[in-house]
Amino acid sequence: MVMLRRTPILTLKRRTEAVLFGFMLVVAVLVARLVWIQGIESPRYRALARQMHQREILLPARRGLILARDGQPLAANVPAFDLTANPRVVADKRATAEALQQIVGGSAEEYYQRLSRTTGYFCWLRRALDDALAAQVRRRLAEPVMAGVELRRSTRRRYPCGSLAAQVTGDVDIDNVGRDGLEFIHNRVLAGVDGLLRAEVDAAGRVIPDTERQEREPVDGQDLQITLDPTVQQFAEAELLRVAEQYQPEAAIAVVMDVHTREVLALANWPTFDPDVREKVPIENRRVRAVTDPYEPGSAFKVFTAAAALEEGIDTHVYCSGSKPVGHHVIHCAHGKAHGACDLRRIVSLSCNIAAGTLAERLGAVRLWKHLKAFGLVDKTGIELGGEAIGWLAKPENWRTINTVNIGFGQGIAVNAIQLCNLFATVADDGMWRQPRVLLRAGNQEVAAQAPPHQAMSPANAALLRDCMEATCTEGTGKSAKIAHYRVGGKTGTAQIAAHGIYVPGAYVASFGGFFPAHRPHLVILVSVRRPKGAQYGGVVAAPAFREIARQCAAYLQIPPDAPGDERDGRDPGSFYRWQAHRGGSGGDSAD
Amino acid sequence: METGKRVDADGPLVWTAVALLLLGVAIVLDASSPRAGQSAVTNHNPLYFFWRQLLWAGLALATLRAAMVYPFWRVRRYWLAGILASVILLALVLVPGIGIEVNGAKRWLGVGPLRFQPSEFAKLAVVVFIAAYSDLWRHRIRDGQRGFLPPVIAMVVIGALVAKEDLGTAVCLLTTGLVMIYMAGARGRHLAMLLGLTGLALVGFVLMEPYRLDRIKAWLDPWGHYNGPGYQPVHGLLALGSGGIFGLGIFLGRQKHLYLPAEHTDYIFCTVGEELGLIGTLGLLVAFAVLIIRGLTIAQRTRHWFGALLAGGLTTMLGTQALLNIAVVTGTIPATGVPLPFISYGGSSLIFTALAMGMLLNISQYPNLRDREEGARREVRHRRRGYRRARLSRA
Numbered sequence: 001m002v003m004l005r006r007t008p009i010l011t012l013k014r015r016t017e018a019v020l021f022g023f024m025l026v027v028a029v030l031v032a033r034l035v036w037i038q039g040i041e042s043p044r045y046r047a048l049a050r051q052m053h054q055r056e057i058l059l060p061a062r063r064g065l066i067l068a069r070d071g072q073p074l075a076a077n078v079p080a081f082d083l084t085a086n087p088r089v090v091a092d093k094r095a096t097a098e099a100l101q102q103i104v105g106g107s108a109e110e111y112y113q114r115l116s117r118t119t120g121y122f123c124w125l126r127r128a129l130d131d132a133l134a135a136q137v138r139r140r141l142a143e144p145v146m147a148g149v150e151l152r153r154s155t156r157r158r159y160p161c162g163s164l165a166a167q168v169t170g171d172v173d174i175d176n177v178g179r180d181g182l183e184f185i186h187n188r189v190l191a192g193v194d195g196l197l198r199a200e201v202d203a204a205g206r207v208i209p210d211t212e213r214q215e216r217e218p219v220d221g222q223d224l225q226i227t228l229d230p231t232v233q234q235f236a237e238a239e240l241l242r243v244a245e246q247y248q249p250e251a252a253i254a255v256v257m258d259v260h261t262r263e264v265l266a267l268a269n270w271p272t273f274d275p276d277v278r279e280k281v282p283i284e285n286r287r288v289r290a291v292t293d294p295y296e297p298g299s300a301f302k303v304f305t306a307a308a309a310l311e312e313g314i315d316t317h318v319y320c321s322g323s324k325p326v327g328h329h330v331i332h333c334a335h336g337k338a339h340g341a342c343d344l345r346r347i348v349s350l351s352c353n354i355a356a357g358t359l360a361e362r363l364g365a366v367r368l369w370k371h372l373k374a375f376g377l378v379d380k381t382g383i384e385l386g387g388e389a390i391g392w393l394a395k396p397e398n399w400r401t402i403n404t405v406n407i408g409f410g411q412g413i414a415v416n417a418i419q420l421c422n423l424f425a426t427v428a429d430d431g432m433w434r435q436p437r438v439l440l441r442a443g444n445q446e447v448a449a450q451a452p453p454h455q456a457m458s459p460a461n462a463a464l465l466r467d468c469m470e471a472t473c474t475e476g477t478g479k480s481a482k483i484a485h486y487r488v489g490g491k492t493g494t495a496q497i498a499a500h501g502i503y504v505p506g507a508y509v510a511s512f513g514g515f516f517p518a519h520r521p522h523l524v525i526l527v528s529v530r531r532p533k534g535a536q537y538g539g540v541v542a543a544p545a546f547r548e549i550a551r552q553c554a555a556y557l558q559i560p561p562d563a564p565g566d567e568r569d570g571r572d573p574g575s576f577y578r579w580q581a582h583r584g585g586s587g588g589d590s591a592d
Numbered sequence: 593m594e595t596g597k598r599v600d601a602d603g604p605l606v607w608t609a610v611a612l613l614l615l616g617v618a619i620v621l622d623a624s625s626p627r628a629g630q631s632a633v634t635n636h637n638p639l640y641f642f643w644r645q646l647l648w649a650g651l652a653l654a655t656l657r658a659a660m661v662y663p664f665w666r667v668r669r670y671w672l673a674g675i676l677a678s679v680i681l682l683a684l685v686l687v688p689g690i691g692i693e694v695n696g697a698k699r700w701l702g703v704g705p706l707r708f709q710p711s712e713f714a715k716l717a718v719v720v721f722i723a724a725y726s727d728l729w730r731h732r733i734r735d736g737q738r739g740f741l742p743p744v745i746a747m748v749v750i751g752a753l754v755a756k757e758d759l760g761t762a763v764c765l766l767t768t769g770l771v772m773i774y775m776a777g778a779r780g781r782h783l784a785m786l787l788g789l790t791g792l793a794l795v796g797f798v799l800m801e802p803y804r805l806d807r808i809k810a811w812l813d814p815w816g817h818y819n820g821p822g823y824q825p826v827h828g829l830l831a832l833g834s835g836g837i838f839g840l841g842i843f844l845g846r847q848k849h850l851y852l853p854a855e856h857t858d859y860i861f862c863t864v865g866e867e868l869g870l871i872g873t874l875g876l877l878v879a880f881a882v883l884i885i886r887g888l889t890i891a892q893r894t895r896h897w898f899g900a901l902l903a904g905g906l907t908t909m910l911g912t913q914a915l916l917n918i919a920v921v922t923g924t925i926p927a928t929g930v931p932l933p934f935i936s937y938g939g940s941s942l943i944f945t946a947l948a949m950g951m952l953l954n955i956s957q958y959p960n961l962r963d964r965e966e967g968a969r970r971e972v973r974h975r976r977r978g979y980r981r982a983r984l985s986r987a
């Protein structure tokens with residue numbers, strides 16, 4: 001046996017067996033290890049791995065359109081493409097950046113920066129490429145230098161009417177999220193809900209084929225149909241532009257409202273901007289000033305004072321001597337004029353401050369407040385535009401006499417243009433207050449007014465007041481607003497602009513608000529011009545704009561004339577004298 | 593010379609080898625297509641690696657067949673030439689301008705598209721060298737200086753040259769050498785000493801390259817080194833683990849989609865594990881176990897000393913490489929790059945694996961070949977003829 005053990009060949013056989021045993025031991029260890037990883041630990045690894053490759057991919061919902069009342073799109077979507085890249089796949093960033101500059105323009109340096117800024121798998125290169133550029137990119141996408149560059153389908157918001165009603169529609173940012181106007185305030189309705197796709201992606205972020213699973217269908221955004229009529233809007237904007245050229249004001253507003261439905265047909269704000277041009281626009285030009293900027297209405301507010309006086313049935317006869325002491329203050333009529341004995345008709349048509357202030361004094365703070373409430377002048381109108389602002393007013397019990405008197409002719413109180421326009425519309429609509437509206441339809445649903453209408457003044461008193469306002473345009477301060485063959489009622493306003501509690505010399509808001517045809521009012525139009533140069537009176541600056549908008553609307557909307565043969569027209573001052581000579585009647589001031 | 597009764601080549605081994613070879617091509621197709629389809633290097637061709645591997649597999653089959661019929665004892669005469677050639681080739685790799693560097697490791701020699709990994713050749717040369725050496729001086733192996741040391745020196749020189757750039761292959765080589773010296777009958781005392789020294793050398797090589805130390809740290813805490821050397825081990829484990837028992841299904845692996853580096857080369861086992869689960873990985877492991885068992889059984893039943901030792905060496909070489917690869921990708925030991933024989937993408941590895949396999953199958957056909965100690969005089973004559981060169985060189 002000793003001999004045998006020492007035989008090399010036997011040693012070889014025995015040791016081979018030992019080696020085999022050793023190998024099997026290692027195999028056993030590896031089997032155990034595999035069972036541990038793939039059997040026992042498997043759920044943990046599987047969850048970790050899933051977390052790494054599962055991605056949620058948004059399926060963008062179609063953004064709703066903004067349509068004018070005639071269905072014309074004011075905000076629409078056009079197909080566009082976004083140029084993106086996976087910087088990890090891009091081999092030579094410098095070369096790729098230069099190729100991109102050559103293909104789509106822009107700066108190679110910027111593309112290089114974008115490619116280098118992240119160590120991740122994604123970066124934007126350029127967004128909202130149009131079809132032509134996208135086609136050029138697609139043609140060269142297969143080149144090695146473009147490896148890692150991708151073209152993604154997207155949409156871009158377009159405003160086919162350009163700057164028309166730009167502040168009302170607003171615009172969107174690069175991610176198609178509304179940032180102004182209706183786009184902003186109704187973003188959720190317009191945006192809809194993006195769909196969700198769950199898919200597994202590779203380490204470069206690309207979807208692995210056949211791993212997509214739809215989790216949620218995209219819900220398209222709803223179209224918004226608004227009350228604006230592009231033609232009327234165009235009239236208003238063109239007229240504001242003319243006023244702006246003539247008087248170089250700081251800003252100007254025009255509102256055209258349907259008396260019976262209170263639908264806003266035009267809401268023009270100057271200066272304006274083009275939402276398609278993504279350039280820096282001063283924030284104030286983006287605002288719907290008619291809603292966001294309350295101002296002192298001045299004499300235009302005497303319509304309210306007269307309405308309140310009529311409703312309360314107080315004595316409306318006042319003698320104007322040109323000035324009147326109130327406490328420590330003295331109030332004046334414009335230009336030191338004395339209007340003498342005034343009835344309501346003269347108060348409104350000649351715009352007597354003393355008389356309006358006296359009426360307010362007779363009414364007193366509490367009764368004035370009651371009617372301010374009734375006409376919706378101390379509450380938001382509820383118009384469906386964002387950022388509606390109203391003036392601040394103390395509680396009536398804290399008013400001093402001078403406050404009460406001032407409110408009588410529209411000072412010491414601020415309202416926004418929609419509130420003021422709605423005051424005129426309420427008088428024109430037989431005293432019925434209704435909520436002004438700008439939204440007609442969201443998706444398939446009609447948008448109803450939030451606040452119910454109420455009778456703010458009696459129809460009889462409203463008719464009386466309308467007569468007084470008509471006199472403004474035939475014999476008073478608003479003759480420039482008269483159009484031939486139509487009876488027009490309105491009120492001028494020239495308010496001083498207060499800054500830091502004192503009135504700025506030479507700074508006025510010139511307004512004219514009115515309705516026509518006065519027999520059965522159809523439209524209310526308000527024009528307000530802030531800080532015009534060269535003229536200041538509402539009857540001079542704003543009334544002609546009212547007249548031209550009204551004339552065009554009358555033709556466009558085919559409003560039947562209610563005074564055929566009445567040739568008086570603000571465009572031709574002589575027509576009033578001819579008419580007067582023909583019929584007889586009293587003349588009056590043509591100023592405030 | 594007396595060849596004894598020639599028998600058929602070992603059946604299970606032939607089938608295991610052919611099955612692994614064909615399976616390897618399929619797995620390469622599956623594992624490599626996502627990356628190949630996305631890379632500009634492969635011209636966005638998902639089948640880039642597949643076609644190449646298919647070509648190599650064809651060449652490998654031819655090699656296997658050729659080696660199967662080439663009498664193994666004739667290999668014996670190249671024992672010294674082989675080892676010298678290895679040293680020269682390995683030295684050439686290290687010469688700047690000649691060695692080709694891929695992914696930071698200088699492991700290749702080549703002209704144009706033809707590349708060749710000398711370390712693959714060196715492994716085989718060392719196996720032949722030790723088998724032939726111990727065949728010549730069978731009893732001297734127990735003698736420290738005259739018997740034990742020469743093969744150890746040859747092995748260490750080759751091992752050191754390989755280890756400089758490729759520690760994984762060096763570990764394979766040294767393990768194979770040690771096992772063969774052990775099988776040849778070296779004293780336990782010598783072996784223990786050698787084992788200790790090898791261990792020390794290994795530590796030295798680890799400390800030589802900072803990245804090797806990082807890999808050990810990453811092995812201990814792969815998640816802590818996720819953004820560095822831990823990335824690959826983590827994704828290997830994620831692939832294996834998410835495969836579970838039954839796998840995600842063929843072609844449905846996720847980690848191969850650019851997450852797992854070397855998904856079609858060193859880490860291909862993980863791709864198998866992800867798609868075919870524990871069933872697939874254990875299947876592969878069993879296939880390699882069959883290879884080891886059959887190979888060592890051949891070594892045991894072969895009467896011819898050189899044949900037996902050669903069979904043992906070749907089996908150990910393939911088995912060690914397979915188990916080392918699997919141990920690495922399962923995170924059982926620190927990461928070191930060795931391809932999985934038959935399966936991993938790569939021509940050099942496949943051809944030399946097939947060559948070793950063919951030699952093994954050739955040995956399996958001659959279990960009763962007379963060994964020279966049994967064959968007495970006729971063997972002596974044969975020995976004088978066959979080993980003249982060896983004796984001359986010794987003198």
Ligand SMILES: [Zn+2]
Binds near residue numbers: 320322340353
């Ligand atoms: Zn007066």
